[in-house]
Amino acid sequence: MQKIAVTGGVALEGDVRVSGAKNAVLPILCATLLADEPVEIGNVPHLHDVVTTAKVLGGLGAGVTHDADGSHVVVDPRGVDSHVAPYELVRTMRASVLVLGPLVARHGAAEVALPGGCAIGSRPVDLHIRALEALGARITVEHGFINARAGRLRGGHVAFDMVSVGATENVLMAATLAQGTTVIDNAAREPEIVDLADCLLAMGADIEGAGTSRIVVHGVDRLHGARHDVVADRIEAGTFLVAGAITGGRVTITHARPDTMDAVLERLSAAGADIGIDGDRITVDMRGRRPRAVDITTAPHPAFPTDMQAQFMALDCIAEGVATIDETIFENRFMHVNELMRLGADIHIEGHRATVTGVERLSGAPVMATDLRASASLVLAGLVAEGETVIDRIYHLDRGYEHIERKLSGLGARITRID
Numbered sequence: 001m002q003k004i005a006v007t008g009g010v011a012l013e014g015d016v017r018v019s020g021a022k023n024a025v026l027p028i029l030c031a032t033l034l035a036d037e038p039v040e041i042g043n044v045p046h047l048h049d050v051v052t053t054a055k056v057l058g059g060l061g062a063g064v065t066h067d068a069d070g071s072h073v074v075v076d077p078r079g080v081d082s083h084v085a086p087y088e089l090v091r092t093m094r095a096s097v098l099v100l101g102p103l104v105a106r107h108g109a110a111e112v113a114l115p116g117g118c119a120i121g122s123r124p125v126d127l128h129i130r131a132l133e134a135l136g137a138r139i140t141v142e143h144g145f146i147n148a149r150a151g152r153l154r155g156g157h158v159a160f161d162m163v164s165v166g167a168t169e170n171v172l173m174a175a176t177l178a179q180g181t182t183v184i185d186n187a188a189r190e191p192e193i194v195d196l197a198d199c200l201l202a203m204g205a206d207i208e209g210a211g212t213s214r215i216v217v218h219g220v221d222r223l224h225g226a227r228h229d230v231v232a233d234r235i236e237a238g239t240f241l242v243a244g245a246i247t248g249g250r251v252t253i254t255h256a257r258p259d260t261m262d263a264v265l266e267r268l269s270a271a272g273a274d275i276g277i278d279g280d281r282i283t284v285d286m287r288g289r290r291p292r293a294v295d296i297t298t299a300p301h302p303a304f305p306t307d308m309q310a311q312f313m314a315l316d317c318i319a320e321g322v323a324t325i326d327e328t329i330f331e332n333r334f335m336h337v338n339e340l341m342r343l344g345a346d347i348h349i350e351g352h353r354a355t356v357t358g359v360e361r362l363s364g365a366p367v368m369a370t371d372l373r374a375s376a377s378l379v380l381a382g383l384v385a386e387g388e389t390v391i392d393r394i395y396h397l398d399r400g401y402e403h404i405e406r407k408l409s410g411l412g413a414r415i416t417r418i419d
């Protein structure tokens with residue numbers, strides 16, 4: 001199994017390009033199932049999750065082709081002749097549940113394996129199911145599968161009792177082909193929802209309010225082919241900014257979307273970093289000083305994202321002062337804590353709160369990646385730990401970060417992948 005070895009102590013310097021967002025490209029790939037013509041997607045990141053989604057779509061009968069470097073993908077949904085997303089694929093990537101809405105809206109049937117729990121929490125799908133039922137789908141859950149059937153869906157009122165990114169995406173996609181108007185209240189407002197809506201609009205959908213907590217969808221009879229470029233990955237971008245800050249370096253990220261990153265940029269400033277924004281470039285400068293501890297509370301967008309919690313915990317581990325980190329989205333998203341402690345971090349957990357007392361130095365050690373962003377936090381800690389940190393189970397990293405070791409090497413980091 002591949003590992004990553006990092007030798008800490010280099011202050012990172014230079015430019016790094018941000019890739020397309022994992023959490024946008026996966027729903028967009030699923031949305032292509034709604035069209036009756038090929039859909040071309042650009043700025044597609046090289047990620048294992050993209051490969052898995054292509055397998056899910058291929059298994060349904062869609063044609064999936066990509067150009068030589070893989071950054072343009074064309075999905076031809078005309079061959080779809082199955083409506084089953086099997087457990088073998090769904091269990092490796094929860095986003096596969098996002099084929100549910102498109103399949104039932106376009107083909108009147110879907111059988112999608114229940115994604116089940118994962119390292120960061122239980123991650124139920126009851127909100128997805130109730131929302132699709134509100135549009136007229138008949139849904140049963142048995143033998144580990146969600147079975148959905150429908151004639152043409154009809155518009156309805158969906159009022160979520162909690163904010164769910166995935167459920168908002170599933171019902172938004174389904175509503176585009178429903179008869180009549182759907183109102184989604186307490187919708188998630190994440191930039192990836194806006195990007196999905198932009199792609200659906202290019203395909204001929206009629207949507208208002210994406211990016212606000214009320215989305216209104218007027219159903220149309222068909223969605224056609226389109227071309228769409230995936231929005232920049234604000235989590236990858238944030239991870240590189242933390243890499244600059246934690247190492248006391250100066251890093252510029254390019255092709256970013258600063259307007260999607262307010263909460264993260266505000267917390268980096270609070271940690272003492274100088275932040276400069278110039279169009280799609282963001283520079284973080286922490287040269288010559290130690291970060292200050294910053295408190296974090298994760299919550300739905302536009303608040304601080306749960307997907308950046310582990311990376312900021314790594315920053316707090318070597319910061320001056322004591323920080324509290326409250327994780328309000330997932331009940332078990334502190335899997336990185338024990339591994340960070342193996343590097344010498346001082347962290348105490350009580351329920352949803354971690355208290356991090358900054359230490360002056362971390363020391364390299366073998367550690368185990370437990371989930372995607374936990375892995376990123378270990379790489380970040382490894383960049384400042386004395387000596388070598390070897391991170392095992394990096395397949396989690398490859399789900400969500402494109403060539404992370406190459407990008408960090410380009411900034412001067414001593415990091416290699418070991419087979």
Ligand SMILES: CC(=O)N[C@H]1[C@@H](OP(=O)(O)OP(=O)(O)OC[C@H]2O[C@@H](n3ccc(=O)[nH]c3=O)[C@H](O)[C@@H]2O)O[C@H](CO)[C@@H](O)[C@@H]1O
Pocket residue numbers: 023121122123124125126127128129162163164165166167188190299300301305306307328329330
């Ligand atoms: C609001 C939020 O920050 N969502 C994050 C969540 O999206 P993802 O779409 O995976 O998860 P949701 O947004 O649906 O989950 C938000 C909360 O709702 C609960 N829930 C969800 C669906 C459901 O049917 N029933 C239910 O109870 C979840 O357990 C969780 O506590 O994980 C992604 C990957 O880390 C992040 O990119 C998203 O930012």
Ligand SMILES: C=C(OP(=O)(O)O)C(=O)O
Pocket residue numbers: 022023093094095120307372373400
């Ligand atoms: C946990 C994440 O992704 P997923 O929902 O695909 O597990 C993430 O993007 O941080």
